Amino acid sequence: MKKITDFIxxxxxxxxxxxxxxxxxxxxxxxYFPIGLPIRPTDSTQTAYDAMDKLPPGSKVLxxxxxxxxxxxxxHPMTYAVLRHLFKKEQKVYITCLWPDGQFMAEEAIDExxxxxxxxxxxxxxxxxxxxxxxEAVVKxxxxxxxxxxxxxxxxxxxxxxxxxxxVNKLADFDFIFTASAGYPGTVEWVQYGADPTGIPMSTGVxxxxxxxxxPYVQSGQVKGxxxxxxxxxxxxxxxxxxxxxxxxxxxxxxxxxxxxxFIVFGNAAYFIERQxxxxx
Amino acid sequence: MTFGTILxxxxxVFLTLAIFSYLYKDNPFYKVAEHVFVGVSAGYWASMFFWTxxxxxxxxxxxPASEYSADSFWYKIYDGLHVLTSSVFPAGGIxxxxxxxxxxxxxxxxxxxxxxxxxxxxxxxxxxxxAYTVGMAAGLRAYGFLNSNVIAQIKGSxxxxxxxxxxxxxxxxxxxxxNVVILVGTxxxxxxxxxxxEHKGAFGKLTKVGIYFxxxxxxxxxxxxVMGRISLLIGRFVDLIDYSKAQYNYATIWxxxxxxxxLGYGAFKDKGKGAKVSG
Numbered sequence: 001m002k003k004i005t006d007f008i009x010x011x012x013x014x015x016x017x018x019x020x021x022x023x024x025x026x027x028x029x030x031x032y033f034p035i036g037l038p039i040r041p042t043d044s045t046q047t048a049y050d051a052m053d054k055l056p057p058g059s060k061v062l063x064x065x066x067x068x069x070x071x072x073x074x075x076h077p078m079t080y081a082v083l084r085h086l087f088k089k090e091q092k093v094y095i096t097c098l099w100p101d102g103q104f105m106a107e108e109a110i111d112e113x114x115x116x117x118x119x120x121x122x123x124x125x126x127x128x129x130x131x132x133x134x135x136e137a138v139v140k141x142x143x144x145x146x147x148x149x150x151x152x153x154x155x156x157x158x159x160x161x162x163x164x165x166x167x168v169n170k171l172a173d174f175d176f177i178f179t180a181s182a183g184y185p186g187t188v189e190w191v192q193y194g195a196d197p198t199g200i201p202m203s204t205g206v207x208x209x210x211x212x213x214x215x216p217y218v219q220s221g222q223v224k225g226x227x228x229x230x231x232x233x234x235x236x237x238x239x240x241x242x243x244x245x246x247x248x249x250x251x252x253x254x255x256x257x258x259x260x261x262x263f264i265v266f267g268n269a270a271y272f273i274e275r276q277x278x279x280x281x
Numbered sequence: 282m283t284f285g286t287i288l289x290x291x292x293x294v295f296l297t298l299a300i301f302s303y304l305y306k307d308n309p310f311y312k313v314a315e316h317v318f319v320g321v322s323a324g325y326w327a328s329m330f331f332w333t334x335x336x337x338x339x340x341x342x343x344x345p346a347s348e349y350s351a352d353s354f355w356y357k358i359y360d361g362l363h364v365l366t367s368s369v370f371p372a373g374g375i376x377x378x379x380x381x382x383x384x385x386x387x388x389x390x391x392x393x394x395x396x397x398x399x400x401x402x403x404x405x406x407x408x409x410x411x412a413y414t415v416g417m418a419a420g421l422r423a424y425g426f427l428n429s430n431v432i433a434q435i436k437g438s439x440x441x442x443x444x445x446x447x448x449x450x451x452x453x454x455x456x457x458x459x460n461v462v463i464l465v466g467t468x469x470x471x472x473x474x475x476x477x478x479e480h481k482g483a484f485g486k487l488t489k490v491g492i493y494f495x496x497x498x499x500x501x502x503x504x505x506x507v508m509g510r511i512s513l514l515i516g517r518f519v520d521l522i523d524y525s526k527a528q529y530n531y532a533t534i535w536x537x538x539x540x541x542x543x544l545g546y547g548a549f550k551d552k553g554k555g556a557k558v559s560g
């Protein structure tokens with residue numbers, strides 16, 4: 001017994017750099033040797049998928065990019081999967097960005113999905129309206145009169161000359177909103193100033209860290225489902241039927257979680273054993 | 282593959298490994314990456330703000346091409362600015378689909394006042410701009426929170442306990458059991474933040490239940506935070522694996538080797554110095 005407690009105590013005293021190395025290895029190995037753990041969509045992902053799936057073809061969907069390179073691994077697979085779904089269903093996609101770096105995330109997604117996979121035409125099937133500074137004031141601007149805010153798109157083309165902008169003047173002219181958000185401004189601001197005042201149905205994909213903040217809006221029905229971090233992306237990829245980075249990262253994610261849980265258990269056990277020994281002597 | 286793509290991959294690998302090197306200890310690679318990140322971010326943001334808002338939506342409304350007249354005094358100022366910089370002020374006015382709105386001189390002035398904060402004598406001007414921004418944000422946020430976070434959330438937590446066709450128990454979704462949990466959690470959680478009564482007796486027990494609910498919520502947040510960090514690590518590793526291939530000239534492997542050798546040499550030298558000092 002003493003040997004086991006000593007072993008646990010040694011783990012508790014381990015240099016943090018060994019922990020970093022172990023985490024690096026358990027993340028790296030499944031990326032080289034995938035196990036293929038099953039992915040089952042959760043209720044919230046299924047709700048988001050259903051909400052977008054039942055839109056009739058030709059619906060106007062506003063997709064907002066509120067993330068940058070720092071959160072790309074979590075959100076980018078979601079936007080790829082959602083855009084694939086929307087373009088497959090022949091929806092018209094209008095892209096806005098509340099984050100400046102959201103614009104080049106959007107450009108990358110357009111290049112790969114809209115042009116690379118679906119060979120769509122800019123201005124007819126999708127439009128990149130781009131970034132405007134002002135956080136929630138931008139959402140308010142889109143709600144009241146988006147033409148004032150977006151007199152040109154991200155390429156400098158006058159919105160009056162863009163065919164798919166005909167009849168689109170404010171948020172109420174859209175059929176659905178999807179926000180890919182990594183923080184402020186993002187999903188919360190779209191709920192507060194966009195979806196709630198206009199009643200336009202909205203769904204979202206967020207970073208893991210934001211899930212707890214956004215979940216109350218999902219529970220109350222203000223947001224139709226949520227894609228929660230990389231697992232949410234993997235689940236959406238499974239529903240769309242095209243596996244991507246989200247799916248390939250899930251093995252590493254699951255094994256890393258298991259190892260972290262073990263570290264937490266050992267850390268706590270070491271703490272209690274040490275406390276017990278201090279009481280004794 | 283173009284030279285630019287390969288160079289981009291090498292830079293990405295260097296910056297990623299430089300940031301990771303902080304896990305070993307603070308070092309010059311990390312410092313370089315940190316400063317580059319801050320500098321590039323600031324530059325990119327400033328440029329995006331200028332070219333997506335100030336140039337098209339502010340200057341575009343002050344000097345629109347649709348109302349250009351070379352004889353007017355207002356456009357003579359513009360022509361002067363055009364001589365200074367033709368990319369910001371192109372010949373014949375700014376064509377971004379706007380009409381002239383001189384009211385935009387007001388936000389222009391407030392913006393300039395904000396910039397005056399760099400001068401110690403004129404920094405008081407900045408208060409006007411800040412006051413406007415704070416006032417506007419407070420008004421906007423009050424309305425948003427009241428509507429979506431107070432009224433809608435109260436509505437959302439008004440759940441059904443009897444009648445209807447909801448099951449007694451379900452792991453996920455609407456059920457009588459889950460609705461009771463929502464009710465108890467909401468009331469107990471709110472009770473914990475009620476400080477006008479001492480947390481003793483029956484009320485103390487209720488607040489204790491509230492603490493448990495809060496702890497579960499914090500635990501979920503911690504779990505999600507770990508999940509998020511692991512996802513980001515996966516993202517970087519996926520890129521590093523990609524860049525370790527032959528088409529990128531084995532960027533990851535070379536860069537990793539160089540960094541390990543340099544950091545190892547640094548550690549060896551530091552150890553030598555330490556030995557001399559102690560000796």
